[in-house]
Amino acid sequence: MKKIIYTIALMVLVSGVAMAQNATSASTSKDSVENRFGFQALIGGKIGGSSPVSMPAEIRKIRSYQPALPFFVGVKATYQIDKKWGVQTGVTFEGKGMNTKATVKGYRTSFNANENSEENVKGYYTGDITTNVHNLYITVPVQATFKLSDAWDLQAGPYVSFAVRRKFYGQATSGYMRSIVPTGTKVLITDSEYDFSSDVRKIDVGMSVGSRYMFCNRFYGLAQFDYGFNNIMRTGFESISFGLHNIFLNVGIGMKIK
Numbered sequence: 016m017k018k019i020i021y022t023i024a025l026m027v028l029v030s031g032v033a034m035a036q037n038a039t040s041a042s043t044s045k046d047s048v049e050n051r052f053g054f055q056a057l058i059g060g061k062i063g064g065s066s067p068v069s070m071p072a073e074i075r076k077i078r079s080y081q082p083a084l085p086f087f088v089g090v091k092a093t094y095q096i097d098k099k100w101g102v103q104t105g106v107t108f109e110g111k112g113m114n115t116k117a118t119v120k121g122y123r124t125s126f127n128a129n130e131n132s133e134e135n136v137k138g139y140y141t142g143d144i145t146t147n148v149h150n151l152y153i154t155v156p157v158q159a160t161f162k163l164s165d166a167w168d169l170q171a172g173p174y175v176s177f178a179v180r181r182k183f184y185g186q187a188t189s190g191y192m193r194s195i196v197p198t199g200t201k202v203l204i205t206d207s208e209y210d211f212s213s214d215v216r217k218i219d220v221g222m223s224v225g226s227r228y229m230f231c232n233r234f235y236g237l238a239q240f241d242y243g244f245n246n247i248m249r250t251g252f253e254s255i256s257f258g259l260h261n262i263f264l265n266v267g268i269g270m271k272i273k
Contacts (some may be wrong), residue, residue, distance in 0.1 A: 052273070053093040057107075057237065059267015061085045064113035065148045065183075065247050065259040073256065076118040083149050084110025087265055090272075093160060101160040103170060111219075111261050112149040112182075119144055121197055123256040126187060126207035137254075139197045142190015142204060149182035150215060150247075156223055171224045174241070176261075181215040183248075184208070214252045219243050219261055227269065239265045 062082050089107030096102065122144065125137040158172030187207045194200040225239030243261035246252075 051095045053095065054272040055091045055093070055105075055269045056089070056272060057091065057267055057269035058088045059086070059237065059265055061087060061109070061111075061263045061265045063111075063241075063261070063263030064115070065111070065150075066262050067257045067259060071257045073119050073122040074117050075120050078116040078118060078143070079114075081114045083112030083114050083147065084151065085112075086110050087267065089154075091156075091269075099162050101162075103158045103160050103172075104156060107154040107156070108151070109154055109176075110149070110151055111176075111263060113146070114148075115146045117144055117146070118142070121193075123254070124187075124209065125254045126192070126204070126209050136192055136194075136202060136204075136207065138195050138199055138202070139193040140187060140190055140204065141193075142187060144185060144187045144190075146185040147182070149180070150178055151180040152176035152178055152219065158223065166229045167226065169224075169226050170239070172222070174221055174223050176219040176221075176243075178215065178217045178219070181212050181217070183212050183215050184210040209254070211248070211252070211254060214249050214254070216245065216247055216249055218245075219247060220245055221261065225265070233271045235269050235271075237265070237267055237269055241265065 060082075062085060064080070064082070087107050087109035089105055089109075091103055091105030093101050093103045120141045122140045123138070124140050124144075125135045126140075127135055154174050154176040156172060156174040158170040160168055160170045162168045185208070187204050187209070190204045192202040192204050194202055221241055221243035223239050223241050225237060227235045227237040229235045241261065241263045245260070246258035247261055248255065248259060
C-alpha cells in the first residue's frame with residue numbers, strides 16, 4: 016500500500032513538472048514569469064493524533080481525548096502553470112500531539128524503573144494508561160493545485176516534517192503487568208511512568224489533501240487532511256506492539272501576500 020501511495024505522489028510531481036514545461040514553452044501569454052507566482056501566509060488549528068490505522072484489540076476503551084499543541088502557522092509560494100493547474104510549496108511550523116486516557120488489556124509496553132533502562136519493567140500491561148504526545152515539526156509540503164472556480168481550489172501532494180521537539184510520555188495506574196510474556200509473573204502496577212521521547216522519529220513523511228475557499232480578494236478559508244505514512248516511532252522500537260501514524264485534520268485561514 017505504501018509503495019502505491021509513494022508511486023502516486025511521484026507521478027503527481029513528475030506530471031506537474033512536465034505540465035509546467037509544456038505550458039511554459041507553448042504559452043503565448045504576455046504575463047511574465049514573476050506574475051505567475053503567488054505568496055500566502057496561513058494560520059489555524061488542528062484535530063487528530065498519533066494513532067494506529069485501526070483500533071488494536073489491546074485498547075478496550077478510550078476514556079478521554081484532548082488535542083495537544085493544535086496549531087499551525089506558515090507561508091506558501093504558488094506557481095500558476097495555466098488557468099487551472101499550479102504547483103505549491105512552503106514552510107509550516109506545527110504541533111502534532113494529543114493527550115489520551117484509555118483502558119487496555121495485554122498491552123505490550125515498558126515502564127521506567129529507574130535511570131538504568133535495563134531494569135525497566137517490561138511485559139504486557141492490563142489497566143488504565145495515559146499517553147501524552149507533544150511533538151513540534153517544521154513541515155515542507157509539495158503540492159499540485161487545481162482551480163475548480165475563481166473561489167474554490169484543491170491541493171494534494173506529499174510532505175516531509177522535521178521534528179524540532181519530541182515528547183512522548185505517560186503513566187499507568189490501577190493495573191498489573193505480566194512480565195516479559197503474556198503468561199509471565201504478575202506484577203501489580205499502582206503508579207508507573209514511561210517516557211519514549213527519544214524513540215520518536217526525527218522525520219515524518221506523508222500525504223496531504225485539501226481545499227481552500229476565497230471569501231474575499233485577499234483572504235481564504237482552508238481545510239486539509241494529513242496522513243503520515245511511517246510509524247512515528249523508530250525502527251526496532253518494541254515497547255508498543257502497533258504502529259502509530261500522524262493523522263490530522265487542519266482548519267484555518269490564509270492571506271494572499273502577493
